[in-house]
Amino acid sequence: MTNVNEKIMCAGFGGQGVLALGQIISLLAMYNDLNVSWIPSYGAEMRGGTANCSIIYSDRLVGSPILTNDITTLIAMNNPSLDKFEDRVVKDGLIIVNSSIVTRKVKRKDLQVVYIDATDIATELGNIRVQNMLLLGSYIGCKSDFTMKQVERAFKEKFKESKAAFIPMNTEAFKKGMALVKEI
Amino acid sequence: MPDSMIFQRTKGLTDAEFTYCPGCTHGIIHRLVAEVLVELNQLEDAIGIASVGCSVMAYDFFNCDMQQAAHGRAPAVATGIKRCLPNNIVFTYQGDGDLASIGAGEVVHAAHRSENITIIFVNNAIYGMTGGQMAPTTLIGQKTTTSPYGRKKEETGDPIRVSEMLATIPGATYIERVSVHNPAHVRKTKKAIKKAFQYQQEKRGFTMVEILSTCNVGWGMSPLDALDWLEENMIPYYPLGVYKDKVKEEGRQ
Amino acid sequence: MTKKLMKGAEVIGASAIAAGCKHFFGYPITPQNEVPEYMSKEMPKIGGVYVQAESEVAAVNMIYGAAGTGTRVMTSSSSPGIALMQEGLSYIAGSEVPCVIVSVSRGGPGLGGILPSQSDYYQATRGGGNGDYFMPVYAPANLQEMSELMQKAFDIADQYRTPAMVLADGMLAQMMEPVEIKPYDSKNIDKSSWATTGTKGKRKPNIINSLRIKADALEEHNRHLNEKYCTIRDNEKDYEAYQTEQAEVIVTAYGSASRVVRNAIDNLRDEGLKVGMIRPITLWPFPDNAFDELPDTVKAVLSAELSCGQMIDDIRIAARGRWPVDFYGRTGGNIFSSEEIEEKVRAMLKGVISNAR
Structure with a gap:
């Protein structure tokens, strides 16, 4: 990875697993010896029906962990998130939309858009709660070269003890999300 | 001690001269606490906490490690010490202005946590050190420099009965009110102090001995008149006795 | 040691524990609640002590008592809570016992808000406590530095017998970064000459006290404190x-x-x-x-x-x-x-x- 400077906004309803999604991405970047910051919903962004977190990973020292109009990837898990952050994504950036919940299309034409029916597919897989890992798979499929080994390591670190039982299901969701964008 | 010796200054006190006014009963209470610490062989493990009030310089008088606390905070300081040194003996020495007014919160919560500490609470119904102002324990009708017409219930409420209040707290192990207005009661006071420290040694939890005490200067009377005044006015409002003895109630084990 | 992705509040707790702090006294206040939460979870695992005080006033006085025994001890709070602790900080500085205070500041004055702010610079560096005193204040900008400054604060506190503050804010406490909690080499400064641990019949009583009723005695104490502050000024600017x-x-x-x-x-x-x-x-x-x-x-x-x-x-x-x-x-x-x-x-x-x- 050269000249990495990724700025991701994960946003959705509380309970959709956006914070965990952000933490997994942060772990993956950390394994690649990148500088990383993760910060949950901040200030004015806490209002208006979104819970979110901002992740920056970069080969430069991370300055402010707070994103302004410099989002390179938006993962939008509900309508308010897309409404709020669409205009703050950079040109040629990426928006991943959870199209099970988000009812509209992305208006911007100057960036890459991926629609994933994450909530529906997760339900089909047997647990609605893995929708976030489905989107993680899609994100990595689109944009980064984190390895499957790193993802497994991150899952092990994130899902400990009683939560370890959820690793297979999350792995399945991750692979599904990745496969979906490869098909596109 | 030679056989002919019937009384000597306790080793639990230093040689420092007391700063208390002539006639004040703080000196008696200091001696009792010190004697008990020596008799229970606790002096060398003891850490005392001086509060703010007449006894602020108690750190110069007790012959053990001492820490001086901010006004009312002695039970919190004692908590900090005891949680670091659970096998040492930790006690506070507080007056009624310190404990019942500014420190009401700290003592209540120390009791609630059943901190294994001993509180020596000296109640003389007045702020002595600052020159005789009204305390929360000042009696109705009692004249002080800030209740010059006598304490009025309508303006200030009734005097706080600390022992009764703390006895309602589940964490309080032993609460007794005693007095030092005559030799018989001085002996009873020593027994109460001893029981409190014994309970602490046995890790039984929160203990407090409230000791009715005189402030002849603040009250504006002679030392002897002050002793009578205590008996005639304070004891009826602050009845003596054991308010709580969980160890006895539960049967000593 | 490898890096771990950690939240700022956890870094505060983990670094303190790594520095040998086994006693924490505190009171909940946003945005630092994850610090007492972390301590309440971790302290029992290492045989340490966590006490939730009834107020910040009580918490700082518990610290004062605990520090008096020579034990490594800390508290954590935020702006209005730190305001309540000023009384205790003044006593701690005056009686020269070492401890660490973490201030995760938020907006003010009054109840203010719960979002990050730096409006407590005066509170930290000038203090609201009474008297001629200062205390070292460390201001980390990232979580690795926060970890190192937490550990340093304990050393500096011991070395100079002073309270030391680590000043952060809601952003640093809430964010996550990869952090390596480095193994800590305790300086093990001997505190037996002043700590109240019981005389064991082997020495004269130690007295921890900020009261000097005589003018000359207090002036001498103030001069002594000031010399110490001059030494800190000479040696510790960063x-x-x-x-x-x-x-x-x-x-x-x-x-x-x-x-x-x-x-x-x-x-x-x-x-x-x-x-x-x-x-x-x-x-x-x-x-x-x-x-x-x-x-x-x-x-x-x-x-x-x-x-x-x-x-x-x-x-x-x-x-x-x-x-x-x-x-x-x-x-x-x-x-x-x-x-x-x-x-x-x-x-x-x-x-x-x-x-x-």
Whole structure:
């Protein structure tokens, strides 16, 4: 990875697993010896029906962990998130939309858009709660070269003890999300 | 001690001269606490906490490690010490202005946590050190420099009965009110102090001995008149006795 | 040791434990609740003590008592809670017992807000407690540094028998970064000459006390404290000078604000503009020496704070009239963007400088 400077906004309803999604991405970047910051919903962004977190990973020292109009990837898990952050994504950036919940299309034409029916597919897989890992798979499929080994390591670190039982299901969701964008 | 010796200054006190006014009963209470610490062989493990009030310089008088606390905070300081040194003996020495007014919160919560500490609470119904102002324990009708017409219930409420209040707290192990207005009661006071420290040694939890005490200067009377005044006015409002003895109630084990 | 992705509040707790702190007394207040939560979870695992005090007033006095026994001890709170602790801090400084206070500041005055703020610079460096005292104040800007400064704060506290503060804010406490909690080499300073642990019949009583009723005795004590503060000033100032070579404008910022300023400096330097940053790591003692080492090219200094301007006083003292000192700040939990700082600095480079706050 050269000249990495990724700025991701994960946003959705509380309970959709956006914070965990952000933490997994942060772990993956950390394994690649990148500088990383993760910060949950901040200030004015806490209002208006979104819970979110901002992740920056970069080969430069991370300055402010707070994103302004410099989002390179938006993962939008509900309508308010897309409404709020669409205009703050950079040109040629990426928006991943959870199209099970988000009812509209992305208006911007100057960036890459991926629609994933994450909530529906997760339900089909047997647990609605893995929708976030489905989107993680899609994100990595689109944009980064984190390895499957790193993802497994991150899952092990994130899902400990009683939560370890959820690793297979999350792995399945991750692979599904990745496969979906490869098909596109 | 030679056989002919019937009384000597306790080793639990230093040689420092007391700063208390002539006639004040703080000196008696200091001696009792010190004697008990020596008799229970606790002096060398003891850490005392001086509060703010007449006894602020108690750190110069007790012959053990001492820490001086901010006004009312002695039970919190004692908590900090005891949680670091659970096998040492930790006690506070507080007056009624310190404990019942500014420190009401700290003592209540120390009791609630059943901190294994001993509180020596000296109640003389007045702020002595600052020159005789009204305390929360000042009696109705009692004249002080800030209740010059006598304490009025309508303006200030009734005097706080600390022992009764703390006895309602589940964490309080032993609460007794005693007095030092005559030799018989001085002996009873020593027994109460001893029981409190014994309970602490046995890790039984929160203990407090409230000791009715005189402030002849603040009250504006002679030392002897002050002793009578205590008996005639304070004891009826602050009845003596054991308010709580969980160890006895539960049967000593 | 490998790096772990950790939340700022966890870094505070884990670093304190690594430094040998096994006693924590505190009271809940946003935005530092994860610190007592972490401690309540971890302390029992290591045979330590966690006590939830009934108030910040009680908490700081518990610290005072615990520190008196020579035990490594800490508390954590936020702005209104730190205000309540000033009484105890004054006693702790006056009676010279070592402890660490973490201040995760939020907006004020009064109940203010719960979002990050730097409006407690005065509270930290001047204190609201009574009397002639100071305490070392460390201001980390990232979580690795926070871990190292937490451990250092315990050492400095022991070395100088003083309270030491680590000043953070809601941003640093809530964010996550990869952190390596480094193994800690305790200096094991002998405290037996003053700590209250019981005489064991082997020595004279130790007395921990801030009262000196006689004027001469108190003056002597004040002189002794002041000598200690002078030593700390001589030895413990710390700062980072960033891109100061050939700089025409120097931005001064600490803690979370300095992270934004670093972005701004990078962007302006990319444009070829000569801008640098002084980032105080110690707020007291203030690193005034950093300003003496600036190049002759400097024309003006900017204080960028998440307040209406508090550190600017120290910058002005350090500047000694050599440069105009301008100010840019945001408050209430709002954090200035890199663009705001860049715009301000561009104006300053063009000569638009206000020397009045």
